[in-house]
Amino acid sequence: MYYNTYDSLNCVRHDKSSFERKYRVNNVLGKGGFGTVYAGTRIRDGVPVAIKHIENEKVTSWDNYEGRRIPLEVMLLQKTAHVSGVIRLLDWYEHNGSFIIVMERPETVKDMFDYITERVSLDERLARLFFRQVVETVIHCHKAGIVHRDIKDENILVDQRTLSLKLVDFGSGAYLKDTPYNDFT
Numbered sequence: 001m002y003y004n005t006y007d008s009l010n011c012v013r014h015d016k017s018s019f020e021r022k023y024r025v026n027n028v029l030g031k032g033g034f035g036t037v038y039a040g041t042r043i044r045d046g047v048p049v050a051i052k053h054i055e056n057e058k059v060t061s062w063d064n065y066e067g068r069r070i071p072l073e074v075m076l077l078q079k080t081a082h083v084s085g086v087i088r089l090l091d092w093y094e095h096n097g098s099f100i101i102v103m104e105r106p107e108t109v110k111d112m113f114d115y116i117t118e119r120v121s122l123d124e125r126l127a128r129l130f131f132r133q134v135v136e137t138v139i140h141c142h143k144a145g146i147v148h149r150d151i152k153d154e155n156i157l158v159d160q161r162t163l164s165l166k167l168v169d170f171g172s173g174a175y176l177k178d179t180p181y182n183d184f185t
Contacts, residue, residue, distance in 0.1 A: 018093070019093050019095070019100060021043070022042060022043060022044070022091070023040050023041065023042055023043060023049060023051060023091075023102060024040060024041045024043055025038050025039075025040050025051055026038060026039040026040055026041065027039050029050060030154075032169075033058070034054060034058045034059075034060070034171050035052050035053055035054035035055070035058060035171070036052070036053050037050055037051065037052045037053075038050070038051045038052075038053070039051075039105065040102070040105075042090075048105040048106075048107055049090060049102050049103065049104065049105050050087070050102070050103045050104070050105040051100060051101070051102050051103075052100070052101040052102075052103065053098060053099075053100055054071065054073075054098060054099050054100075054101070054171075055097060055098045056097045056098055056099070057097075059071045059072075059073075059099065060171070060172075061073075061173075061174065063075045070092075070094070070099070071099050071101075071171075072173065072174070073101065073170045073171045073173065074089070074092050074099070074101060076146050076170040076173045076174075076175075077089035077101070077103070077170055079144050079145065079146055080140075080141050080144050080146050080170075082140075082144070083137060083140040083141055083144065084137075084164075085133055085134075085136065085137030085140065085164075085165055085166060085167055086137060086140075086141065086166065086167050086168075086170075087103050087104055087157070087166045087167065087168045088103060088104040089101065089102075089103055090102045090103060090104060103168075106157065106159055106166065108159055108160045108161045109157040109158060109159050109160065109166070110157070110158055110160060111153065111154050111155075111156065111157055111158070112130070112153040112154070112156040112157070112158050112165075113152075113153040113154045115158045115160070116153065126163070129163060130156075130158075130163075130165060133164065133165040134151065134156065134165060134167070137165070137167050138151070138167075141167075142176055145175055145176045146170075146173060146174075146175065146176060147173060147174050147175070147176045147181075148167060148170060148172070148173050149172045149173055149174060149181070150169060150171070150172040150173070151167070155167060155168050155169045156168070
């Protein structure tokens with residue numbers, strides 16, 4: 001069974017081939033302990049997308065939406081959709097014991113780890129620009145009631161043309177709260 005969203009969590013049931021009709025999956029962009037991210041293309045207009053595939057048993061935090069259990073990551077991305085420094089959720093699907101999360105994929109990006117590795121170091125002006133963007137994004141996420149909990153260079157994308165940043169991978173995220181976080185995801 002597939003569920004889909006575009007710019008909202010109003011889910012629409014799709015038949016089995018809906019995802020395949022809308023997206024083409026290409027090479028692996030990254031692989032972690034919780035899922036695999038693929039480069040992809042939205043077929044109708046050729047827009048590049050990132051497609052994250054997560055097996056249900058790898059989802060560490062869940063939320064409820066209209067009586068349906070979905071990965072908390074989907075809800076967190078939806079609640080931060082207005083934050084320009086956060087990667088944008090485009091679609092999500094549930095199928096055969098796994099979830100597929102489709103996100104924007106700016107074409108001229110590189111994760112910050114690779115960006116810094118290629119340059120060996122950052123001059124102070126650029127480091128200050130990047131640090132400011134990360135702090136502003138975190139502040140906006142917190143105002144939306146969301147905490148990322150895994151901010152690191154691999155989870156920050158650098159647009160090489162504009163030097164703007166995007167925070168990615170909310171798989172360890174949570175709702176912001178005033179009490180201690182006593183779980184680790």
